[in-house]
Amino acid sequence: MIRQYELVELVKTYDPGADEDSLNRAYVFAMKAHGSQSRASGDPYFSHPLGVAEILARMKLDSASIITGLLHDTVEDTDATLDDIEQLFGPEVSRLVDGVTKLTRIELQSDHTRHAENFRKLVLAMSNDIRVLLVKLADRLHNMQTLHHIENPEKRKRIAAETMEIYAPLAERMGMQRLKDELEDLSFREVNGDAYQSIVTRLEFLRKEGVDRTRRVIDELNTVLKEGGIEAAITGREKAPYSIWRKMQRKNVEFEQLSDIMAFRIVVDSVPHCYQALGLLHAHYSMVPGRFKDYISTPKPNDYRSLHTCLIGPERQRIEVQIRTVEMHDIAEYGVAAHWVYKQDERNVEGRQYRWLRELLDILDHASGPEEFLEHTKLEMFQDQVFCFTPKGDLIALPRGATPVDFAYAVHSQVGDTCVGAKLNGRIVPLSSVLNNGDQVEIVTSKAQTPSPTWERFVVTGRARSRIRRFVRQQQRGQYIELGRAMLEREFRHENYDFTLKGIDGVLKKFKADDADDLFAAVGAGLHGAREVLSSVYPAAKNKRKPEGVVSLLAHRRKKQKSAHAIPITGLIPGMAVHFAGCCHPLPGDRIVGIVTTGKGVTIHTIDCDTLESFAETPERWLDVGWERSDDGNQPHVGRLHVVLSNEPGSLGNLSTIIGKAEGNISNLKITNRSTDFFEMLVDVEVRDVRHLTEIMAALRAAPSINSVERARG
Ligand code: MN
Numbered sequence: 001m002i003r004q005y006e007l008v009e010l011v012k013t014y015d016p017g018a019d020e021d022s023l024n025r026a027y028v029f030a031m032k033a034h035g036s037q038s039r040a041s042g043d044p045y046f047s048h049p050l051g052v053a054e055i056l057a058r059m060k061l062d063s064a065s066i067i068t069g070l071l072h073d074t075v076e077d078t079d080a081t082l083d084d085i086e087q088l089f090g091p092e093v094s095r096l097v098d099g100v101t102k103l104t105r106i107e108l109q110s111d112h113t114r115h116a117e118n119f120r121k122l123v124l125a126m127s128n129d130i131r132v133l134l135v136k137l138a139d140r141l142h143n144m145q146t147l148h149h150i151e152n153p154e155k156r157k158r159i160a161a162e163t164m165e166i167y168a169p170l171a172e173r174m175g176m177q178r179l180k181d182e183l184e185d186l187s188f189r190e191v192n193g194d195a196y197q198s199i200v201t202r203l204e205f206l207r208k209e210g211v212d213r214t215r216r217v218i219d220e221l222n223t224v225l226k227e228g229g230i231e232a233a234i235t236g237r238e239k240a241p242y243s244i245w246r247k248m249q250r251k252n253v254e255f256e257q258l259s260d261i262m263a264f265r266i267v268v269d270s271v272p273h274c275y276q277a278l279g280l281l282h283a284h285y286s287m288v289p290g291r292f293k294d295y296i297s298t299p300k301p302n303d304y305r306s307l308h309t310c311l312i313g314p315e316r317q318r319i320e321v322q323i324r325t326v327e328m329h330d331i332a333e334y335g336v337a338a339h340w341v342y343k344q345d346e347r348n349v350e351g352r353q354y355r356w357l358r359e360l361l362d363i364l365d366h367a368s369g370p371e372e373f374l375e376h377t378k379l380e381m382f383q384d385q386v387f388c389f390t391p392k393g394d395l396i397a398l399p400r401g402a403t404p405v406d407f408a409y410a411v412h413s414q415v416g417d418t419c420v421g422a423k424l425n426g427r428i429v430p431l432s433s434v435l436n437n438g439d440q441v442e443i444v445t446s447k448a449q450t451p452s453p454t455w456e457r458f459v460v461t462g463r464a465r466s467r468i469r470r471f472v473r474q475q476q477r478g479q480y481i482e483l484g485r486a487m488l489e490r491e492f493r494h495e496n497y498d499f500t501l502k503g504i505d506g507v508l509k510k511f512k513a514d515d516a517d518d519l520f521a522a523v524g525a526g527l528h529g530a531r532e533v534l535s536s537v538y539p540a541a542k543n544k545r546k547p548e549g550v551v552s553l554l555a556h557r558r559k560k561q562k563s564a565h566a567i568p569i570t571g572l573i574p575g576m577a578v579h580f581a582g583c584c585h586p587l588p589g590d591r592i593v594g595i596v597t598t599g600k601g602v603t604i605h606t607i608d609c610d611t612l613e614s615f616a617e618t619p620e621r622w623l624d625v626g627w628e629r630s631d632d633g634n635q636p637h638v639g640r641l642h643v644v645l646s647n648e649p650g651s652l653g654n655l656s657t658i659i660g661k662a663e664g665n666i667s668n669l670k671i672t673n674r675s676t677d678f679f680e681m682l683v684d685v686e687v688r689d690v691r692h693l694t695e696i697m698a699a700l701r702a703a704p705s706i707n708s709v710e711r712a713r714g
Contacts, residue, residue: 001047002054004028010057011066019063022089026067029088033078041149048142049073055138059179059334065131068096072135075101099132100139106438133170137179140167144186160190175303178333181240188242199241207238213315214262220314221264221281221321228280233267263320267329271296274323278307281321285311288318296328304332389440396441401460404431408443409464416467418445432458481517484524491530495541503537510536578602584609584713585640589690594623610713636686638667639693640712643700645679651705652679658703659685662696682712 002010004027011018030049037045053069067089074080075097082101086094144163150156164187171180189196214236225232239262268277274296281287291310299305306324313319324332388396388407396410404424409416421444422429435441451471459465492499504516511528513519522528535541578594584606586592591607595615602623605612615621645651659666665686673680687693693711700709 001043001050007050007053007057007066010054011063014060015062019067022067022093023063023070026070026089026093029080030070030074033074033080035078037077039146039149040151041146045073045077048146051142051145052135052138055141056135059134059138059176061131061134064092064096065135067093068100068131068135069138071097072100072139073104076104096129096131096135099129100135102438103132103136104139130174133174137167137171137176137183141179141183141186144183147186147190156190160187163187164191175300175331176334177304181243184242185240188245192245195245196241199244203238203241203244210262213317217264217314217317217319221266224284225266225277225280228276230268230273230277230280232273232277235265235267237263237265239263263322265329266321266323267326268323270325274307274325277323278309281309281311285313287311291320296324306332386435386437386439388435388438391440391442398435399460402435403433403458403460404429404435404441404443405455405459406461406464407435407441408445409459409461409467411443413463413467415443415445416464417451417471418447418449419443420446420449431455477521480521480524482520482524484520484522484530487523487530488520488533491534495534497534497538497541504533507533507536578604580637581605581609581611583611584711585638585684587637587639587687587690587693588627592625592627594625596621596623606713608713635688636665637689638684639687639690641683641685641693641697641700641709642712643681643683643709644707645681646705646707647675647677647679648705654703654705655683655700658699659683659696662692662699664692664696678707 004024007027008018008020008023011023012020027050031046034045034049039045039048049070049072052072053066056066056069071080071085071089071093075082075085082094082098085097140163143159147156147159150159163183168180168183168187171183185196218234218236221234222232225234266277268274288310291308293308295304295306295308305328306322308320308322310318310320313321386398386400386402388398390396390411396407398406398410404422405416405419408419408422419431422431422433423442423444424433424435425440426442451468453468453472456465456468456472459468488504489499501516504519508515508519511519511522511533513522519528519533523530523533579602580586581603586604586606592604593607593612594602594604595612597603602625604625643655645655656666666683667686668682668684670682671679672682685693685696687696697709697711700706
């Protein structure tokens with residue numbers, strides 16, 4: 001057990017301005033608070049917070065973190081309160097202790113590590129100050145170091161598995177290699193004791209054999225570098241048992257050679273010297289192809305920087321070499337913690353506080369590559385989520401603002417559909433209550449319950465919303481069927497036709513309806529007019545009134561509008577049906593050709609339409625056509641544009657404003673592709689002629705949020 005003055009001295013070695021008085025007071029406070037409590041080992045309980053504080057001091061953390069380490073279990077396990085801590089040590093420390101306490105409570109609540117991924121996110125979400133997480137990791141490390149004192153083997157295994165799945169990955173993501181290795185090895189020993197032992201034994205054997213050789217390798221590397229004018233500290237580092245084990249599993253190999261267990265590390269004083277050292281080594285030894293990595297120019301997402309290479313080195317030994325500066329080395333070992341130490345040039349406490357967070361975010365920003373842990377690294381992201389427990393301890397992740405109804409639907413849609421009430425941490429609450437991180441949620445269900453439309457007002461998850469809507473729609477459908485049927489009966493009666501199910505059945509296909517109810521519902525919902533149905537069942541009814549097509553009312557109206565004007569095309573056989581190709585949307589002014597299509601009349605394409613290639617073999621189908629000079633210039637034609645827009649607020653609005661100002665009318669929009677940066681879309685615009693469209697395109701091209709505009713061809 002480290003003594004009081006030793007701890008203070010240790011802190012002062014790297015932080016001469018440390019708050020000595022508070023450190024001393026925290027030491028005494030925690031010792032008194034834990035009093036006669038003891039640990040599984042029989043040691044006084046206080047040895048644990050003290051051990052945690054020592055680990056934090058070895059990471060060279062600030063006084064507040066170390067004081068938090070000393071106090072971290074007092075609120076949960078003793079009579080001390082957060083108020084006491086705030087009074088004695090100030091708001092910063094009390095906030096940190098509060099954070100660690102909350103994490104501890106959640107840890108106690110969750111027996112299941114099935115949802116390790118969510119749990120890691122939860123831990124991140126709750127650590128709004130990175131120091132909370134560092135204290136928690138140190139706490140876990142100390143508990144792992146003393147794990148063997150716990151008698152219950154199942155409990156030991158559970159704690160070890162949790163460490164492996166949750167805390168080691170968190171340490172890695174924060175770039176704390178040494179902490180990660182230690183947590184993994186301690187867990188590995190517990191979870192897979194046999195494998196651990198066999199690796200350790202083998203390591204000992206190789207180590208004895210290799211001592212001299214390691215020495216000779218280091219000496220020779222040193223000489224090579226010195227002759228090239230580079231001063232370096234070279235060490236041989238034994239790889240951690242768990243990482244050897246992982247490598248054996250991954251590559252399915254045995255480890256036999258020194259090179260499998262040793263890595264050599266060359267620490268120099270500047271970045272240029274890193275590359276010079278690398279050059280000297282590569283000039284002197286052959287390098288093993290495919291193993292060189294430059295993490296200096298491209299750091300890893302957790303900010304790890306170093307040069308890696310593999311050489312056929314001294315004595316024809318294959319060796320792995322890492323080259324880095326002192327600073328890179330410390331960052332590799334201590335991760336975020338080292339960053340803080342390196343960049344604290346001001347002594348201003350408040351400035352320090354913010355720099356911590358800023359730097360963390362900087363570091364985490366580096367993860368914005370397609371790296372697998374990207375989504376787990378961004379602290380901020382998890383501030384948008386809440387994590388709650390089922391009564392069994394399963395963890396459910398939900399968006400912030402989620403309610404018990406969202407929770408119920410996340411568990412199972414059946415649970416959602418039948419939920420009548422909820423208990424939050426044992427207390428009954430309204431279904432619209434907002435959930436908080438760490439809440440335990442129990443849903444009360446009743447078979448008689450059905451989703452209520454009012455739930456839609458407060459749920460936030462898409463899943464809950466769509467289930468509720470679906471239910472509401474089903475209920476509405478009943479009403480629509482009634483209504484549609486009544487409308488049809490009236491329409492038929494009004495026109496003196498018999499309304500029979502047989503007649504309706506005959507036209508179901510035409511309306512794409514599965515059965516009569518389906519058609520009634522569509523009529524009731526206004527998708528089809530009663531009149532359309534009547535004229536389909538009794539085509540004679542059609543003749544009595546205006547001629548009508550089927551389809552929807554909207555399309556029907558358009559068609560009518562168009563047929564009021566003559567089609568302005570010359571060169572056609574009279575009476576032949578004409579329509580414009582949907583692939584190229586020809587406009588007056590475009591050079592066009594007609595293609596005779598059996599049963600369809602003539603289709604007009606632009607002369608440069610890609611589709612025309614497929615008619616190259618059948619020249620007899622081509623018709624030479626042109627636009628009729630018409631004084632009716634108001635007839636709209638549809639031009640189709642392919643537009644690439646920046647994916648940013650307002651760009652779509654911009655697009656429609658520009659088109660509107662230029663007197664074009666957007667008749668259809670379709671997004672064909674969508675990425676983080678861009679939207680690609682097809683925009684159909686009603687214009688007078690090709691010149692009109694060209695004007696619109698020019699205006700669009702001038703807009704900054706629009707990346708490219710061209711006419712869609714084929
Ligand atoms: Mn603890």
